[in-house]
Amino acid sequence: MFRNLNTGIIKRLAVNSLKSDKKRNLFLILTIAFSACLMLTLSLKILGQNTKLNRYLKGRYQTVFTDLSAEKVEELKNRPEVERSGVKVSLGTPRIRDYVLTIEYVDAETASLLTYGELEGSWPETENEIIVESGCLEHLGLPIQTGQTLNMDMGDGVKRDYTVSGVMYTENEARIYRVIVSEAYLNAVTDGNPRYTLNIRLRGTEGDDMETLKGKTLALAEACGLKEQQVFYSSTYFTMGEDLPIEKVMAIAFCCLLIVVATSLVIYSLFYISVVAKTQEYGRLRVIGTTRRQIKKLVRREGLFVSGIAIPVGILLGSLLGFLLEPEGWKWSISIPCMAVIAVLTETAVMISIRTPLKIASSVSPVEAVRINEVSTGGAVRNKERKQRRITPVSLAFLNFGRNRRKAALTLCSLGFTGILLMCAASYLNSVDADAMARAGFGVGCVHIELEQGDNGAQEIDADSATEYYTKMEQDNPLDDEMFRELSQIDGVTDVAVFRGCKSNFIFPRMNDYARENPDTLSFRNIGLSRAQMEKYSDMLLEGTIDYDILVKEHGVLAGDSEKLMYRFYGYQPQLGDVIQVKTDQGTTVELKVMGLVESPHVGIDVPFFYVPDALLPLLKESVDNFNTHYMVEGEPDKEVQIEEAVIDMMEDWDHVEINFLSDIRHQMVKSMEQIKLPLYGLVVFIALFGILNLVNTLLTNVVTRRQEFGILQSVGMSGGQLSAMLKAECFFYVAGTILITLTLGTAAGWTLCRIFDQLGTFGKLVFHFPFVPVFVFAALLLVIQMVFSVWAVRYCGKEPLIQRIKSE
Template identity: 25%
Template sequence: MKAVTQLSKKNLTQTRSRSILIGISIMLTTALLTIIGLSCNGILKMNSHNSSVLYGDFHAAFTGISEEKKQEISVRGEIEKAGSMSSVATVELGKASGVLSYYDQNARAMSNLKMTGQSRIPTGENEIMAQKSFFKKLMKKKPKIGDTVTVPYRINGEGTVLRKKFTITGFLPDSEMNDLKQAYGAVVSKEFFEKAVPVEQRSYTLCVKMKKADKVTENGLKESINQLAEKLSIPEKNVSLNTIFIMWDTDPGAETVAAGVFIAAVVILFSIVVIYNIFYVGMIQKVQEYGKLRAIGMTKKQMKQMIFREGMILSGISIPVGLIVGYFGTDLFFTKIAGFSSVNESINEAIANTQLFSIPVLAGAGILSLITVCLSVKRPMQIAAKVSPVEAVRYQENTGKKKQKRKGCRQVKLIGLTRANLSSNRKRTLMTILTMGLSCVMFVTIANLCGNMDPAYEAKKDVKKGDFYLTLDTKLDDKTYPEKNLNRVQEQGLMNASVVEKIKKIDGVTKVETGKWAAVKVRGNEEEGTSVIQILSKKDFNAFVKSGLERGSADYEQLVKESGTVYLWDHFFDENGYHIGDKISMDLLDGERKVPLTLKITGSANAHLEASWAMTEETFKKLRVKGNLTSEIYISCLPEKKTAVEKQLRNLTGGSEFYDLLSYDDAYRTAQLGIGLLRDSLYALLFVIGIIGFMNMANTLITSIVTRKKELGILQALGMTNRQLARMLQMEGLIFTAGTLLISLTFGNAAGYMLFLKCKDTGMIGINDYHFPMAEILVMAGILLMLQILLSAFMSRKLQKDSLVERIRYEE
């Protein structure tokens, strides 16, 4: 037994270059398994431990809750704790908007309300806390704690504008997203809330955390919340589930478990295939040497033991190193993610504070690598044990029992030599191409998703055409200040022909398009209140409505013929009691004049428009409306004039509080912030997959060259030049690259397209139109090609350092 171990050690020492290569391969694969395992465990741990910080410590939020209903909910036995908050008033901030809100102690804790510096929660009637940007809209100087500020507000967004002096008690964290949207929040005290809002007018949002059984599932908890809401007579539309927190706060449902098992199985299977191929390629060439040992008396069992111990010795050295490298690699990986994300400081903090070290995961990665090595040496062990001593001495890879005829050639060409080498080692060649192809399939699949996450699509939801979108910022049902309602603001002529002409004359403006809105009241459906109907041309109807049609028809000619309309919020179509084919009666508000109209519902869509209804221009013209209902203007300009045009537009619209100007660039930046973290995380995963592909390719090319050192020396002795040798090695690498690309492009794009369709159906941000991820695939192909050329050139130069005689005398 001791002699077998000594033989294993000696063999590894004599074939040092190959042993180092196999050891590095095992180490790198172990490191990658460790990175995958620790990363997944870190993400699970981060979300499990920080889910309440990241997503709020509540399972659901009930909106529109009265004071009486609030008391009833707070004593329910199904509820562990509840926190109440209320939007007390809206704030007049010029072009920006603000909200004064009250949070009780539970709500502050459950929603993770954060403060900066020496801030404290407002307790007095005249105390306030908000973002610094909020105060800058109201003060001429830089706000400090203890300063007083006069805030203009309207209780519940209605009634007269009141003004009150508040003392600043602290600041909420500033947010780039709030600055882009020009929307801010402020916190006031309970005393102010109770004095400002009568009991009968109070409307709360209740954050609710349910009592749950030890093994309650995600689906079970959701069902419990919906049942509670039904018992409390809370409408379904007023129930908002905190789905991400529910997922991490419960035992995962069947779908989550199935998804986790599937991902784990794919990673493990892929890792086994990669390690098996690497070890097989390295070990199979030794069979002839082992045959010599069989010829001098070594038994089959001893042969197996010797090969097995070689694998175990290499694993014993490489796996611990791989675990160490993998741990530090994971630490760097998580740090990079924290650096990428600037959208949410809480996420950054949670990632940075996540404890990545996990003995069970490290042990699991080590055991998995060890088992994989055991499986990898099984085939070489069987080959060496089965052959007779005479056959073993003359063993060549892929030698079978079937007799083969040797084919000769009149001329020996490089391509013929390359083909002969790859075909004689057919199994190794196919296994290498397959494993490299699988890693690249994963790359192409994810690239199909990443490459189609388009912030421009999200931005187009806000600015559908041009570079700037100018619209009217109005109310619809303001009874205290009716002059702020859409129909009354339209009477001011803020978007009449003269305004449009002024915009057209701005230096740099290339195109101006207008759109019409009208305020309407649907008869017999008073709950819906005043809504908006948009008047669209055929071009815009097809672009904005027809593309988002969910049911019915949006054929423009049909709508013109039948005086039809399309409902634009399909999610609420059934809830509001509408049906395709129904005729609805409306009053269109033309200033203070009502214009009756009857329209037929032909379809329902999700169109991402500000309006609830859409009608054709031809139908609108029949109504003989007197007023100018232009309510939106799209402005296009020269790229180099964009800044100057925006300045002119803001000067032009600065005289009225009802103008709202949004630039496409601002909308694009907002979308980028939302997409950024998800895309960066996926590209980090692609980086890991890329390492797997490179490691496998490098191992195969280097092993192939090292094991043929004597053969290549003989070829050069017969007349092959160094340049021809380099070209032959490069051609071999090109064949590996071509096969890899063929597999990855065929299967990767098919899987990627299916993933794209699934994500589109779920409404993932930025996913709409599919396009082939050409840039990502060209980068992948370029990197594979470059690495193979560099490896071939490196090995060619290394071979040339040895003299021809040394290469011919080389023994593995």
């Protein structure tokens, strides 16, 4: 008996089919390769940055020990567990007119451990030598060079000459500039008794996890007689030291999902168009005995062949780009799994995308297949319209657009998906209010004038404690009625909010050993609220009472510690009914009863734990007449610059005050948003490329497969101009549909996204603003593609004689 041995026939048919449709295959290979390349490049870039950071952190500090004497510093440095260490002493952050100086003493080892930037020059040695940031010299209008003399106020109100021994090159847009002083200067302002902060990294800890490292650090602290409260861990080292941080993996997964969806739409569309065009061919194969299963296998082999070329190319290019973008972050143990995951993900997307075209190819019966053509695949055309109607290029374009509704819908979905993503990204970026974000962090007003707390003038504090220093400032309080009048009279100022208070030492009913052994650390600010302020912030009450009269009568205090900082450092967690002893300036104590637990109102005062009625403040400080601690200047938004300039002009006559401007916070927020815009729009651009590929493929397929149709139309009188108008109209339908989806679904998606972020409150108040410029650019790009396509199509059709086009199949 003879058998038809057709084992390799499907393979040969697939090869022949691929050879006959080279244009489609090229589009598929480009799309799949680009998708794999983009996903892998993105993954390797993000993870490479993290690996680079990890490697960088391996040589940086891990832990900080605070409040150390010189002897204790030497003891720790000489411990065998310590691989590297460096000392630091913060000497204040005074504001000098419109900028802030961060004055500190650090040694060269600390600068390396903390990465202070590239240094030109030498480390300061004499008392009048300093290192400054390059941005500070630029701000002052001075040349960026060493050896020059600066006449500067270092926070004590007196200008002195300092020699620039070194310039530190850093990127600084916040007008907060670091100044590094010499050890001689440090000893002069602290009477030779500074309290150091020591940054260390332990020896042999490269492979340790975070818990093991913390255990070794605490063991070292205990061996040297240090308290746990003196130990702080590097937030950067301990929170960003993982090889695969979950937030970055989630970001990669989200971006890859978007890319896969966009790729799948293009692949689906390309295979669908190809299958519809080859329906008669598949029907003939069915007539000669090819089974549905074999037809499916034929189409599947085409998909496997195309992806078999595209995915390795994409993985190779993606790996190369990933390495070039982050060569210092390349790690084989991360890169190889990434390649494998992206390859599997891309192949899965291809197989899922061709499932429906595959079913279409195998589902048509042989009898139907020999009759079907592309015109009828979108559903039978019902001939119930008028027999006579006017034929125009636009009406012909509309008829062709409706020939295959599924193909048109796929192209519109692909482009519409891009438009929706664009609207979401652009709406979010256009609706984020840098001013609202700044105000959310700044609090009330546009200028804060605060009584100096004692950390900006170490040379004046001497042996006074923080509480005694603050009380001394209030006894000669610069925040007086005259300053209030001057601020109120500034053009544009609408109100000056006044907050009162004092600083006192507390004795808690429950404390840990550290608090008992170090009572001077229990120095806290009491915020004295007026009756009106208590009514205004009554919603901050969590438990108890906030009635002004009751609190005055019963010597009540409101306590707020939602972050449990007091419990962490001092072992005290406020409870209703607790009696807290407060030391007065007369050496006595006053008992205050915790009568309310509150969530601190966000007005711009740093971490206040206790609030009392302002009528109780004289009980705590009999020597103080003026308890004003904060003037918060509120003004007309359009006159904020004038208000800031007026305050800067006045501040030279004010001593012992700290001044903060809303504009500084806003400037930092704007810079942060600028860093977010580029990657977001970059992702949208890459997604848009898939949609444009789909549009171009659809348009090109229409032209190439309809040459005969165009020839027939021109043979009966259609001019080249009419043909061009028809093709322009067909393309315009796609462009108009995409813009319609963008303006409707995209706007709704963008509005919803803004509402969600507004409810979360992460970025302050978000008010939806329509992104006119990005939408205009997107629409203009689509229209340009339309114009270029119509010109190309007419020229393409004109390359062949009319008779040749009529004969072509």
